[in-house]
Amino acid sequence: MSCFSPLTSELPFAVRSCDRLKGSQLTRLDPADPQPAYRQIADRLRERILRGELAPGEPLPSESELIAEFAVSRPTIRSALSVLKNEGRVHARQGRGVFVRGVEPRLRRSSDRYSRRDREAGRTPVMVDTTAIGPPKIELLRFAPEPASPAVAGRLALAEGALILLTALRVYTADFVVQTSTAYMPYHLVKDSPVADPGQQPWLGDTIANLASLDVHVDRVREEVVTRASTPQEATDLRLRSGEHVFKIARTMFAAGIPVEVSDIVMAADRYVLAYEFPVE
Amino acid sequence: MSCFSPLTSELPFAVRSCDRLKGSQLTRLDPADPQPAYRQIADRLRERILRGELAPGEPLPSESELIAEFAVSRPTIRSALSVLKNEGRVHARQGRGVFVRGVEPRLRRSSDRYSRRDREAGRTPVMVDTTAIGPPKIELLRFAPEPASPAVAGRLALAEGALILLTALRVYTADFVVQTSTAYMPYHLVKDSPVADPGQQPWLGDTIANLASLDVHVDRVREEVVTRASTPQEATDLRLRSGEHVFKIARTMFAAGIPVEVSDIVMAADRYVLAYEFPVE
DNA sequence: TAGTGGTCTAGACCACGGC
DNA sequence: CCGTGGTCTAGACCACTAC
Numbered sequence: 001m002s003c004f005s006p007l008t009s010e011l012p013f014a015v016r017s018c019d020r021l022k023g024s025q026l027t028r029l030d031p032a033d034p035q036p037a038y039r040q041i042a043d044r045l046r047e048r049i050l051r052g053e054l055a056p057g058e059p060l061p062s063e064s065e066l067i068a069e070f071a072v073s074r075p076t077i078r079s080a081l082s083v084l085k086n087e088g089r090v091h092a093r094q095g096r097g098v099f100v101r102g103v104e105p106r107l108r109r110s111s112d113r114y115s116r117r118d119r120e121a122g123r124t125p126v127m128v129d130t131t132a133i134g135p136p137k138i139e140l141l142r143f144a145p146e147p148a149s150p151a152v153a154g155r156l157a158l159a160e161g162a163l164i165l166l167t168a169l170r171v172y173t174a175d176f177v178v179q180t181s182t183a184y185m186p187y188h189l190v191k192d193s194p195v196a197d198p199g200q201q202p203w204l205g206d207t208i209a210n211l212a213s214l215d216v217h218v219d220r221v222r223e224e225v226v227t228r229a230s231t232p233q234e235a236t237d238l239r240l241r242s243g244e245h246v247f248k249i250a251r252t253m254f255a256a257g258i259p260v261e262v263s264d265i266v267m268a269a270d271r272y273v274l275a276y277e278f279p280v281e
Numbered sequence: 282m283s284c285f286s287p288l289t290s291e292l293p294f295a296v297r298s299c300d301r302l303k304g305s306q307l308t309r310l311d312p313a314d315p316q317p318a319y320r321q322i323a324d325r326l327r328e329r330i331l332r333g334e335l336a337p338g339e340p341l342p343s344e345s346e347l348i349a350e351f352a353v354s355r356p357t358i359r360s361a362l363s364v365l366k367n368e369g370r371v372h373a374r375q376g377r378g379v380f381v382r383g384v385e386p387r388l389r390r391s392s393d394r395y396s397r398r399d400r401e402a403g404r405t406p407v408m409v410d411t412t413a414i415g416p417p418k419i420e421l422l423r424f425a426p427e428p429a430s431p432a433v434a435g436r437l438a439l440a441e442g443a444l445i446l447l448t449a450l451r452v453y454t455a456d457f458v459v460q461t462s463t464a465y466m467p468y469h470l471v472k473d474s475p476v477a478d479p480g481q482q483p484w485l486g487d488t489i490a491n492l493a494s495l496d497v498h499v500d501r502v503r504e505e506v507v508t509r510a511s512t513p514q515e516a517t518d519l520r521l522r523s524g525e526h527v528f529k530i531a532r533t534m535f536a537a538g539i540p541v542e543v544s545d546i547v548m549a550a551d552r553y554v555l556a557y558e559f560p561v562e
Numbered sequence: 563t564a565g566t567g568g569t570c571t572a573g574a575c576c577a578c579g580g581c
Numbered sequence: 582c583c584g585t586g587g588t589c590t591a592g593a594c595c596a597c598t599a600c
Binding site for chain 4: 317319353354355356357360374375376377
Binding site: 043046050075082083086087088089106111114208218219220221222223224225226227228229231232243245247269270272273274275276277278279280281 | 324327331356363364367368369370387392395489499500501502503504505506507508509510512513524526528550551553554555556557558559560561562
């Protein structure tokens with residue numbers, strides 16, 4: 001397209017003179033650079049973004065403009081753009097263009113939320129700092145006693161196959177899912193109590209309050225954080241595109257040194273900042 | 282590789298009937314499926330991986346085999362594979378093949394490392410659980426007093442432009458970089474002390490010990506964790522491919538409620554599990 | 563040498579969005 | 582309507598690895 005240079009077939013990379021380019025100068029790639037063209041192009045575009053030359057929300061030059069600017073074929077431009085997409089720096093919208101992704105404010109998930117003060121103020125510990133987006137809605141996906149898997153039994157220091165109470169939740173805010181959690185409690189702790197009654201559960205999602213009502217007092221929390229690409233299921237749940245990252249938190253609550261609940265919490269990695277504050281010594 | 286073992290078909294996961302080896306049956310795509318071919322193919326391959334049909338370390342079928350199996354062109358197969366690469370589920374090695382990525386054990390970075398017991402045992406708090414890989418080596422990149430940037434001044438509750446001591450470190454283990462950190466301390470705390478002397482610094486990387494020698498006693502730590510794609514600089518430092526994720530930890534140390542050090546710590550996200558343990562109430 | 567993945571081109575058709 | 586990005590094809594050459 002454009003720029004019918006007879007040099008095209010002679011010189012594989014660049015060096016085509018093309019006087020009338022629509023706005024954008026021709027940008028030469030460095031043939032000495034061992035990096036392939038699509039990486040060099042991605043690097044140049046990334047620089048423009050990091051330097052603020054292309055501000056958040058702004059569109060990048062269109063594919064055809066980039067083809068003209070760098071004098072390469074469309075697939076090469078698309079490879080370059082896909083690098084930036086995979087880095088989460090831009091997102092494409094069909095029919096519109098490719099846009100620099102803004103730094104959306106992240107939800108803050110703070111270890112403070114386990115403090116008694118917050119609980120007594122009536123704040124649910126499922127998440128905090130919902131001030132900007134309203135209170136969370138909780139959807140109960142499953143709630144049932146089950147035999148513990150070996151992994152869960154190990155984490156709860158139970159015999160394999162012992163009964164646990166499984167609670168699977170999904171947390172929404174303003175109709176978009178922000179996290180899912182799957183929690184396991186030893187069934188013998190909650191049996192015959194309101195906590196084990198799906199219709200009655202008094203503090204859905206608030207393990208500490210639930211256990212306190214049974215005179216089990218959580219005094220220590222451990223959270224182990226990893227991040228990885230989402231599975232298709234998680235991507236569906238959290239409305240991510242497959243491949244976007246999640247935080248996965250394996251949480252254990254202890255009462256007097258005994259694990260009384262473990263849970264696996266999954267949330268969109270780029271929507272959260274995890275804040276931990278703890279004493280030293 | 283494939284199908285020499287008669288046991289294969291008995292194993293719970295390897296269900297392929299392997300009569301005539303990689304003749305690999307033709308796998309039909311669903312034309313009714315609104316998903317494009319490359320995604321359908323990626324999904325099928327992902328399933329095989331998640332089901333264990335393709336075990337960690339094993340090669341996927343080669344591109345030409347996949348072309349035959351799904352009856353599509355090479356670029357389509359390559360798009361499908363690039364989806365899985367970007368998810369971190371496989372990695373390609375030129376001239377060899379595409380291999381299922383194993384779950385390498387992650388280094389554990391635990392909040393315990395700030396405890397006095399560990400310090401007195403002589404363990405450096407820069408990282409822990411180095412048992413598997415030997416003690417860390419610390420490279421000092423920069424060590425100099427500087428005027429604080431507005432951001433750092435804010436985090437340290439100093440006036441803008443106040444002097445801070447900047448310490449930039451890189452931590453190696455067995456010759457591979459595991460984390461970088463940039464720390465800032467109010468210069469007035471350390472001025473004229475051995476802590477401010479590059480040649481003398483007694484506990485490089487151990488802020489708590491350094492400050493304790495000046496009678497400043499850290500009693501609380503806050504860490505704020507985010508994850509995002511690495512910048513090119515970080516990718517170089519940590520030997521990541523551009524686009525792989527990092528954890529970024531913004532740490533603040535407090536003594537009697539006053540921030541006495543802030544630091545930014547960056548590490549390869551898929552090499553770490555961050556463990557936090559803290560009391561409730 | 564044969565097979566693998568890595569890069570690049572040229573050209574085609576489609577779906578979406580705004581005018 | 583036209584321009585945008587999304588998908589797909591066919592074919593080429595290269596660099597690396599194994600044998």
